[in-house]
Amino acid sequence: MNFEEMVSKLEHFWEDEGCTRLFPYDQEVGAGTLSPYTFLRVLGRKPWKAVYVQPSRRPADGRYGENPNRLYMHHQLQVIVKPPTTDIQDTYLRSLYLLGLKPAEHDIRFVEDNWETPVLGAAGVGWEVWLDGMEVTQFTYFQQAGGQEVPVVAVEITYGLERLAMFVQEKKNVYELEWHEGVTYGDLRQQVERENSIYSFEQADIEALVTMFDLCEKESQRMIDKRLITPAYEYLLKCSHTFNVLDARGTVGVSQRLAYLARVRRLAYGCANLYLENENHE
Amino acid sequence: MSDLLIEILTEELPARFVDNAQAQLVEHVTTHLDESFIGHGHVRGFSTPRRLVVLVQNVKEQTDARTTEVKGPARASSYDAQGNPTLALLGFCRGQGVDPATTYAVDVAGKSYVYARKTVAEQKSSELVEAFLPRLPHEVTFPKMMHWEESGFQFARPIRGLLALLGAEVLHWEVAGVQSSNTTFGLRVGKPKPITVTSPEDYMRRLREAFVIVDPAERRRLIEKQADKLLKPLGFKLGDNMGDLLDEVVNLVEYPSVFLGDLPKIATELPESVVRSVLQQQMHSFLVYSQNQNVVPHFLSVRNGLTDFIDIVQRGNESVANARLLDAAFFIQEDMREPLEAYVGRLDTLIFMDKLGTMATKTLRLERLAACATMYASVTREEEATLVTAAHLSKADLATSMVKEYTSLQGEIGGVYLSRAGGSPNIVSAIREQYMPRSPSEDIPATRLGRLLGVIDKVDTLTGILGTGFNPSGSEDPYGLRRAGNGIVRTIVESRESVDLETLVKKAVEGYQATGSLPHPEDLQQRVLDYLKGRITQYFKEKQLTREYAPLENLPLVELGSVPERMQALADVRTVSTSVVSAYAVLADSHRRIQNITKGLPAVTSLPADLLLTDPEELVLRQSAQAAAPRILQFLAVREYSEAIRTCEELAVPVTAFFDRILVMATDERVRSARLLLLCYLKYILGLVCDYSKLT
Numbered sequence: 001m002n003f004e005e006m007v008s009k010l011e012h013f014w015e016d017e018g019c020t021r022l023f024p025y026d027q028e029v030g031a032g033t034l035s036p037y038t039f040l041r042v043l044g045r046k047p048w049k050a051v052y053v054q055p056s057r058r059p060a061d062g063r064y065g066e067n068p069n070r071l072y073m074h075h076q077l078q079v080i081v082k083p084p085t086t087d088i089q090d091t092y093l094r095s096l097y098l099l100g101l102k103p104a105e106h107d108i109r110f111v112e113d114n115w116e117t118p119v120l121g122a123a124g125v126g127w128e129v130w131l132d133g134m135e136v137t138q139f140t141y142f143q144q145a146g147g148q149e150v151p152v153v154a155v156e157i158t159y160g161l162e163r164l165a166m167f168v169q170e171k172k173n174v175y176e177l178e179w180h181e182g183v184t185y186g187d188l189r190q191q192v193e194r195e196n197s198i199y200s201f202e203q204a205d206i207e208a209l210v211t212m213f214d215l216c217e218k219e220s221q222r223m224i225d226k227r228l229i230t231p232a233y234e235y236l237l238k239c240s241h242t243f244n245v246l247d248a249r250g251t252v253g254v255s256q257r258l259a260y261l262a263r264v265r266r267l268a269y270g271c272a273n274l275y276l277e278n279e280n281h282e
Numbered sequence: 283m284s285d286l287l288i289e290i291l292t293e294e295l296p297a298r299f300v301d302n303a304q305a306q307l308v309e310h311v312t313t314h315l316d317e318s319f320i321g322h323g324h325v326r327g328f329s330t331p332r333r334l335v336v337l338v339q340n341v342k343e344q345t346d347a348r349t350t351e352v353k354g355p356a357r358a359s360s361y362d363a364q365g366n367p368t369l370a371l372l373g374f375c376r377g378q379g380v381d382p383a384t385t386y387a388v389d390v391a392g393k394s395y396v397y398a399r400k401t402v403a404e405q406k407s408s409e410l411v412e413a414f415l416p417r418l419p420h421e422v423t424f425p426k427m428m429h430w431e432e433s434g435f436q437f438a439r440p441i442r443g444l445l446a447l448l449g450a451e452v453l454h455w456e457v458a459g460v461q462s463s464n465t466t467f468g469l470r471v472g473k474p475k476p477i478t479v480t481s482p483e484d485y486m487r488r489l490r491e492a493f494v495i496v497d498p499a500e501r502r503r504l505i506e507k508q509a510d511k512l513l514k515p516l517g518f519k520l521g522d523n524m525g526d527l528l529d530e531v532v533n534l535v536e537y538p539s540v541f542l543g544d545l546p547k548i549a550t551e552l553p554e555s556v557v558r559s560v561l562q563q564q565m566h567s568f569l570v571y572s573q574n575q576n577v578v579p580h581f582l583s584v585r586n587g588l589t590d591f592i593d594i595v596q597r598g599n600e601s602v603a604n605a606r607l608l609d610a611a612f613f614i615q616e617d618m619r620e621p622l623e624a625y626v627g628r629l630d631t632l633i634f635m636d637k638l639g640t641m642a643t644k645t646l647r648l649e650r651l652a653a654c655a656t657m658y659a660s661v662t663r664e665e666e667a668t669l670v671t672a673a674h675l676s677k678a679d680l681a682t683s684m685v686k687e688y689t690s691l692q693g694e695i696g697g698v699y700l701s702r703a704g705g706s707p708n709i710v711s712a713i714r715e716q717y718m719p720r721s722p723s724e725d726i727p728a729t730r731l732g733r734l735l736g737v738i739d740k741v742d743t744l745t746g747i748l749g750t751g752f753n754p755s756g757s758e759d760p761y762g763l764r765r766a767g768n769g770i771v772r773t774i775v776e777s778r779e780s781v782d783l784e785t786l787v788k789k790a791v792e793g794y795q796a797t798g799s800l801p802h803p804e805d806l807q808q809r810v811l812d813y814l815k816g817r818i819t820q821y822f823k824e825k826q827l828t829r830e831y832a833p834l835e836n837l838p839l840v841e842l843g844s845v846p847e848r849m850q851a852l853a854d855v856r857t858v859s860t861s862v863v864s865a866y867a868v869l870a871d872s873h874r875r876i877q878n879i880t881k882g883l884p885a886v887t888s889l890p891a892d893l894l895l896t897d898p899e900e901l902v903l904r905q906s907a908q909a910a911a912p913r914i915l916q917f918l919a920v921r922e923y924s925e926a927i928r929t930c931e932e933l934a935v936p937v938t939a940f941f942d943r944i945l946v947m948a949t950d951e952r953v954r955s956a957r958l959l960l961l962c963y964l965k966y967i968l969g970l971v972c973d974y975s976k977l978t
Contacts, residue, residue: 067612069605084430086442089293090474104471105591106598109534110331112296114426125428125439127294132598133565133583134605141430141440153430172601252631 001099003165003179007053007077009098010159014051014079017091022052027234028241031056031117032078032158036233039120041080042142042154043272044279048082053161057241059248062197065190068173072196073189075161082154084141092129092139092157099168107132115140119240119261120268121147124156136164146272147265200248209249213242217263224270229278236267284449286322286338286411287482290419291443291466294331297533299424299438301498304329310421311336314414319345320407328496330536331586333466334422335496337482341411341448344404352378357387357394371396408448415446415455415462431459443467450481468492469536469587493537493588502532505584508540509568518570518578521558523723531566535586541596542570545579546604548611555694556614556684560606563690565599613683614698622699626674628681635761638746639798641677647793648673651738654789658782659734672712672735675700679713693717719769726773733773737781740766741810745790748809749800767817774843775821782840787811811839818842833972844921851923852972855931865931866977872937873974876961879946885966886959894956899943903936904960911967918970930971937964 001009015021025035032038032054041048054076062072081088089110093103101108110127115138117123124140138158142150162185165177175186220235243260246252252260288311295303308327315322315338323340354360360371367375367382375382380398388397424438431440435458444462446453452464465476466485469492477492479485486496495501505528513519531538549557554569554577561567567583581603585595629641638644652673655666679685679696688695697714701707708731715732716739718724727733747761748754754763774781787810794800822831822845830849837845856866889908895901910929917926946961948954968974 067609069609083432084440086440087474093470102472104587105594107585107587107595108470109586110294111534112294112298125426132595133567133602134598141428143428152432167598172605250631257631258633 001168002181003161003177003185006099006165006168007075007161010077010095011051011053013095013098017049017081019049019051019079019081022050024052024054027237028057029054029237030058030240030244032076033117033122033156034120034237034240035078036230038078038080038156039122039145039268040229040233040271040275042082042145042150042156043275045152046082046279047152048080048154051077051079054078057196057244059196059200059245062193062200062248064197065175065186065193068175071162071174071189072193072200077159077161079157079159080154081157082142083152084155088155088157089139092137096131099164101131101168110139113138119264120145121265121272131164131167134163134167136160136167146276147269148272148276200245201250204245204249206246206249206251209242209246213239213246213260216242217267220267221270224267224274227274229271229274232267232274233271236264236271239264239267283340283342284451285482286336286341287445287447287485288336288415288418289443289445289466289485290334290441291445292332292334292437292441293439295334295438295533296424296426297331297530300329300331300334300533301529303334303422303424303438304498306422307334307336307418310418311338314418315341315411318405318407318410318414319348320410321345329498329533330494330496330501331533332536333494333496341407344406345410347401347404349399349401352398352400353388353390354378354385354396354398357396360385360396374398408451408453411446411448412453412455415444415453416457419457433458445479445485447479447482447485468494471587495537498532501535501538502528505531505538505540508538509582512540512542512582513570516578517573518580519573520568520582521571524568527562527566527568531584534566535584537587539585539587539589539592541583541585541589541592541599543567543581543583543596543600543603545581546600546607548604548607549577549579552607552611552614553694553698555691555698556610556688557607559688559691559694560610561603563688564606565603567599567603610684610688613687617682617684617695618699618702621703622675622678622696622705625678625681629677632680635743635746635750637750637801641680643797644742645674645677646797647742647790648676648735648738650793650796651742651786651789652735655734658785658789660780661730661734665731668706668708669712669731669734671706672709672731673738675709676713676716676735676739719772720765722768726769726776730779733777733779734781737770737773737779738786740770741783741786741790742793744770744813745787745806745810746794746800748813749791749794749802749806751802754813763813764817767814768821770814771817771821771842775818775845778843778846780840780843783814783842784811784839787814814839829978832976832978833974835976836969836973844923847921848923848972851927852977854924855927865934866974868934868938869931869968869974870977872934872941873965873968875941876965876968877975880958880961880965883958883962885969886962887966889959889963893959894952895960897944899936899939900957900960903933903940903964906933906936907960907964907967914967914970923971926971930968933964933967 011021022037025037029035035054037050037052055073056076057073059072061070063070085091093108109130111130113126113128115124115126121144123144124142126140128135129137129139137160140156142154142156144150162174166174169177171177175184175190177185179185179188216235216238220232220239223232223235243264304327308325312325321342322338325336325338328335328337354374355370360368362368371382375398378398378400380400385396385398387394419437419441427436427438429436441458441460443466444455444457444460445464445466446455446462453462455462465478467474468477468489477488479488489496509520558569561569561581567581570578570580570582572578583599585592626645629645632641634641634644649670652669655661655669656663675696679699680692682695684695685692693714693716697710700713701710711729712731712735715727715729716735718727718736727736743766744763747763752761759765787807791806822828834845834848889904895904910932913929914926917929944957946957948957
């Protein structure tokens with residue numbers, strides 16, 4: 001089963017489970033959680049069910065396209081079910097059946113792993129799912145978002161698509177994965193990985209990025225003041241990615257680092273509060 | 283009589299919570315049964331990652347009828363001036379269904395109250411159990427809780443099923459939107475099919491058929507037996523101290539099947555500590571050893587499930603081990619492009635602790651403390667210089683990719699890198715040992731420098747945390763304060779090292795003042811020392827040596843390392859003592875008297891030559907004391923504690939004669955102060971050995 005087939009099977013599976021199938025958010029994010037389809041929609045009381053692929057960029061994890069396991073950008077399949085159904089774990093296990101992974105033939109475990117994104121004031125409780133020892137999914141019950149307890153819990157299921165594909169295709173190197181018949185992951189991604197690693201480790205213009213961060217932060221705050229959540233949040237995402245590049249570049253000291261994170265968090269709280277106020281007015 | 287079975291079915295509980303939750307449930311069920319007056323037999327707990335179970339044997343169908351006393355209103359407000367019952371009394375009696383004439387008065391803490399005796403009829407146990415069942419899940423607490431449904435109920439993980447059977451009777455209860463039923467679920471294989479159970483015995487049988495072993499002790503035995511079966515024929519065994527990992531694995535599986543995997547080739551090129559860390563911590567698997575303690579190229583792992591298709595599981599785990607070890611090898615290769623020294627320069631990007639600056643400033647403080655080691659430890663100048671180098675490099679590995687990825691390898695990795703680069707073995711072992719003992723079961727550092735570096739590091743940490751104003755009371759230990767304190771105490775006591783903690787702590791406080799400010803520096807040296815004294819007392823208490831430690835409690839902290847030998851000496855001297863009234867008993871009495879009389883006066887280490895002493899008893903005592911003191915000091919200096927004690931005992935006779943004949947509080951002030959001074963001198967001499975007054 002090639003990469004695109006695998007993704008499409010999972011997407012359709014969750015679509016059949018009542019999830020809205022969405023496209024990836026068109027901005028750089030570090031994880032599917034940062035997409036407004038997750039971060040904003042898990043706030044408040046409104047039910048929400050969605051599935052989407054989210055390419056996730058982590059500049060510090062770049063390895064110049066040379067490491068068989070680590071990537072500057074990997075792909076997550078993100079599922080949000082709010083409120084969670086009582087058989088959500090079984091539903092997830094059924095999705096693995098589609099990929100030919102049956103519990104009777106493997107060792108599938110839910111191993112405690114609690115998750116936290118301080119930059120969003122978000123935290124959850126859950127597991128990493130092990131497939132014969134390999135961690136293939138993060139399974140989380142949101143407990144907090146935007147610094148507040150969530151009134152209605154959402155389940156977030158994040159499939160690590162490369163890991164899962166390597167398992168299904170029995171490949172030891174991510175670049176050898178078959179994406180489409182005759183097209184490998186390496187054909188599509190290896191050069192991009194190399195270039196982005198060179199950029200974030202060696203070439204990124206620190207001064208320009210610092211300025212960009214400041215500008216995006218200002219713009220985001222200005223939009224919060226105008227009560228326009230979407231542009232405010234989109235500029236927050238730009239801040240977050242800019243900071244990640246700066247961090248990978250190795251120029252951010254400890255106290256600076258905390259200060260940057262606090263600045264992004266302030267914007268996240270601002271957006272979350274606006275979102276909740278809107279919901280309460282409805 | 284029938285058995286009672288209670289099951290709370292959950293999503294996978296964290297392995298580390300399971301044992302404790304099981305124990306809590308047993309305790310609460312027992313309490314509820316007893317408080318409901320339900321006669322019952324043995325209460326046993328069981329658990330798996332997905333269920334908490336209690337089985338109570340021989341539960342009586344109903345409670346016996348019984349009489350009970352109920353407290354009513356105060357007698358004073360129960361009758362009016364004419365002696366007629368008031369509304370208060372009548373109301374109470376109506377509520378309890380008793381006749382006012384049958385009430386009687388009882389005095390409670392000096393006040394008289396009206397009491398009624400009433401009869402409680404037999405009650406059905408099933409109804410009483412149903413009444414407490416819904417409370418049970420609320421009473422179990424976990425270190426980390428979550429909510430998942432609209433009521434906001436908190437548990438470790440979502441509850442998905444409730445079951446309670448009293449014999450064949452299905453009991454009804456509801457918690458967090460879950461209704462009880464007579465069904466449960468087995469191991470996660472195939473489509474989940476509800477299993478209907480008809481009785482507690484049936485529950486055990488049906489679950490076993492559905493591949494769930496509910497008894498953790500049985501799962502543990504199974505794992506050990508299967509492991510033995512695989513390893514013995516090959517002449518292999520598991521490593522020592524695998525208990526903690528085994529405990530964890532037992533609670534990660536409902537049905538264990540052990541398999542042996544091949545370690546990938548890359549493992550032979552990696553340090554054993556790294557392979558162990560990857561296998562044990564990341565994969566919950568065991569390294570395998572030959573009889574002569576060498577790692578063999580296999581690992582042992584436990585599958586949750588049957589042996590069917592276990593070869594697939596084995597291959598999967600082997601390939602994960604390969605990927606993870608390759609990853610580790612990659613990190614090591616990358617890290618070793620630069621010498622360890624290079625990473626010291628990057629410690630300013632790592633926070634030591636909130637409000638306590640970076641690892642770079644921590645390193646500076648450790649170097650400073652190492653550089654004055656001769657002031658608080660009996661080390662040579664050369665050792666001191668080596669200690670400074672070790673301190674300088676001690677935290678460098680925290681900036682390496684390897685430690686960032688595998689934090690538990692801190693120290694170990696620094697040692698490996700330095701050793702591979704040809705570093706001095708003394709420094710390598712000191713860096714490697716600095717975090718020992720990480721747990722109560724781990725040994726203290728084996729080398730002198732390792733012990734000193736460890737103590738310096740822990741004293742610095744302790745000083746910093748207490749300097750942030752953190753109050754160490756309570757059972758939580760969020761900053762590892764207790765671990766640091768216990769590590770210092772164990773290292774010194776168990777190595778018998780002589781470390782002047784008072785000076786060391788003083789220097790540590792100065793270190794913080796030099797590298798930045800602390801939020802709460804007031805009385806810091808004293809607070810750190812007090813905390814350490816608390817840990818010392820606790821240490822001996824846990825060793826059940828509180829009584830033996832009491833006479834040594836007031837020794838200066840620098841003597842901590844000599845406490846075990848002193849205890850031994852005191853015990854020895856007492857067992858060989860043959861006289862009818864032993865010297866130590868006499869000294870115990872005298873020491874107490876001296877302490878009372880000289881209360882508030884400092885001990886003195888010498889006596890002036892012109893002291894106004896004239897009576898023979900006081901002259902003899904002075905002479906004996908002055909003769910004994912230098913000899914006691916000499917014996918102490920060479921750690922001949924038995925000899926020191928024996929020398930001290932020579933004072934028993936003259937001190938008794940002194941107290942028999944001499945009135946210390948003489949009317950002549952000069953005489954009185956001379957005698958007090960003599961006793962202050964004795965207080966000093968006796969105190970060198972122990973506090974005799976606390977010998978029992």
